[in-house]
Amino acid sequence: MLVKTFGSAVFGIDATTITIEVDVTTGIKFLLVGLPDSAVKESQQRIESALRLNGYKWPKKKIIINMAPADIRKEGSAYDLPLAAAVLAASGQINHDKLSKYVLMGELSLDGTLQPIKGVLPIAINARAEDFEGFILPKQNAREAAVVDRLKVFGAENIKEVIDFLNDEGSLEQTVIDTRAEFYAQVNNNPLDFSDVKGQENVKRALEIAAAGSHNIILVGPPGSGKTMLAKRIPTVLPPFSLKEALETTKIHSVVGKIDKETSLMTRRPFRSPHHTISDVALVGGGNYPQPGEISLAHNGVLFLDELPEFKRTVLEVMRQPLEDRNITISRAKFSVEYPASFMLVASMNPCPCGYYNHPTKECVCAPGVVQKYLNKISGPLLDRIDIHLEVVPVPFKKLSEMESSENSEAVRERVLAARKIQENRFAEHQGVYANAQMTSKLIREYVVLDNESNNLIKNAMDRLGLSARAYDRILKDVKNNIKHIGNIIFVSLN
Template sequence: MLIKTFASAVHGIDATTITIETEISQGIKFFMVGLPDNAVKESQQRIESAMRLNNFKWPHKKVVINMAPADIRKEGSAYDLPLAIGILAANEQIKSDKISNFLMVGELSLDGNLQPVKGALPIAIKAREEGFEGFILPKENAREAAVVDTLKVYGVESLSEVVGFFNDEVELEQTIVNTREEFFSKVNECDVDFSDVKGQENVKRALEIAAAGGHNIIMIGPPGAGKTMLAKRIPTILPPFTLREALETTKIHSVVGKIDRDTSLMTQRPFRSPHHTISDVALVGGGAFPQPGEISLAHNGVLFLDELPEFKRQVLEVMRQPLEDRTITISRAKFTVEYPASFMLVTSMNPCPCGYYNHPTKECVCAPGMVPKYLNKISGPLLDRIDIHLEVVPVPFKKLSDQAATEPSSAIRERVIKAREIQSERFAKSEGVFCNAQMSSKMIRQYVDLDEASSSLLKNAMEKLGLSARAYDRILKVSRTIADLEGNERVESHHLSEAIQYRSLDRENWGG
């Protein structure tokens, strides 16, 4: 008897429906074809044990299973459940009249219980596109999949529950999530806040500008100045997720299995902070079985690289293309996978190996020439993609002990949202451009029209401060954002003056 069950393979952040054809006939042996990997081949032992311990009979006949399309490699243990149901139905232990209406995934334990799988959300989206009536999967993944409306999602705990459902002996409980209600009730919740930060008003101002224009930023300062504390609070002043952004980001985290059991849709922008020992593959994605890297997990959020010079140079260099294109393409001999990677890069570093160069009270003990040598660990092309350079100094005790209330993230976020709305109108006709940081040189000339006094100011700054040529466009982009925060249509001299302050590392005498 030939039975067809349906599962799904995740490719990139999208799913492909897999048809599992099971035929049982006279003979012996078990055959599985259709490019299964070792984890799929090993499913025979898991399925056989689960069936035996749940009082189902393993067919002592010839079992042939084909996983179509046969040219797509099938990876992982998520095929256990549809394989088991196909074998039981082909052996006439399950009624097969409604099996084809459901897509199924799930890893079986030896006792028949179901273990969670990766990629439930993109699989659910594909199930709805393909017109399946419902989606059966492990209970731990049910809320994640239930984000997809008009699809019946059933979370189950064991193989026997699924068999009982198809034999009309058990009613499965449908998992229902009010996506919009849950999303909008939590979208403004934050665990940290800028009101926790004492002092550092100039740094908060720079971070507000960075958030308003989507600018990449580097903070230079001694240990304990508060660089990491400030960076962790940047997502709280970025505009809240839209539903589309939340769904796209949740799909990426679903593929790598980083969605909590109680989470349906991500409501907070991601903040990823990999350790400096990270490999280039872990950062950008890839591997033998390609997975999204940290830059994709930070999509629509913040990627924070602490102690930037301590990262391997090769690791930092692979970020250059994603920073420009906002996608990362992983190419292999037989296929290509593309992951989104539109993130705000926030980095921090000590000014020198000892950490106390330019410190107000402590003396730097580094040898002559060590400061520029330390900075040279970061390549010019990467530094070229960072718009704002910010020097962070330690907070004096008087400000640390001050009990006065400081501005909360919500107030800063309101100003950022207004500036982003101005940019959305400005770039409405420009495909792929959403904020000032993404402007091309042509757009800069179009949207940053300097008067004579402003042009003269910029010229003098470039000459007297020894600013490099790469600083020119960056200053104009940042000044455009500062003007947007004030609601000004034109970029004026005081906007330029503030933007020029944020190019510390481009000055010829810095660290010299």
């Protein structure tokens, strides 16, 4: 008897429906075809144990399983549930009438318990797009899938519950959440705040400008001057997620299994801070079966690289193209995948190895030439892609001991939102451009027209500092942002 069930394969951040065809005939062989990986091939042992311990039998016949389309590689153990259901239906042990209406995914333990899987949100979105009635999956993933409306989501704890549901002998509880209500209830919930930072008013102002235009920024200063503390609070002044951005970001985190069972939809912009020992593959994504890297996990949020010169040079250099194109393409011999990577880069570093070069009170103990060697760890082309370079000085005791709180994140965010609104209106006709940092050279020439005084100032800066054409464009983006949205022009040295 030939029976079909339906699963799904995640490719990049999108899913493709997989049709699982099972034919049980006379014989003794077990054949699994359709480009399965080792984890899928090992499913026979898990399924056989799960069925036996739940009162069902593995057919003692010839079983042929095809996973179509056969040219897409099937990875992982999430196909255990649809494979088990198809084998039971093909051998006449359960009813197969409902199988065509649902996508089934889940890993089986030996006792039949369903284990959580990755990539649930893209699978649910694809299931709705292909007009499936519902999605049956492990209960731990049900809230994540229930974000997708017009799709019935049923979470199950074990295979017995799924079998009873398919046989109309029991029911599964449908998981329903109000996506918009839950999203807007949590969107402004953040434990960090700019008011926690004492002093550093000029740095906060620069961070506000960077947030308003989504500009990359680097903070240079001695240890303890507050670089990391300031960087961690940047997401609190960025505009709140739109529902579209939240779905897009949640899809990426879903693919790598970063969504916990209590979370249905990400409501806060991601803040990723990888350690400086990270590899280039872990940063940009890749592997034998490509997965998103840190720059994609920071999509629509902030990527913070603390102690920038300590990162391996090869790791930093792979960020050049994503910083310009805002996406990353991972190519292999047989295929390539593209991940979004539109993030705001925030970096911090000490001015020298000991950390006290140009410190107002402490003396630098670095040997001659060491400071320049330390700074040369960061290449010119990478620095060229960072819009704002800012010096952070230590906070004096008088400021630290003040009891009065400084301006909070909510007040700063209101100004950032006003600036972003103007930019959205300005770029309404240009798809994918919503902030000044995303302007192309053509848009810069169209929207940034300088007077003679400003033009002479930039000319002098380029002559003195030897700035590149890219740096010139980035200065114009900052100038546009400051004139129109913040009210001040801040010229930052890019040397």
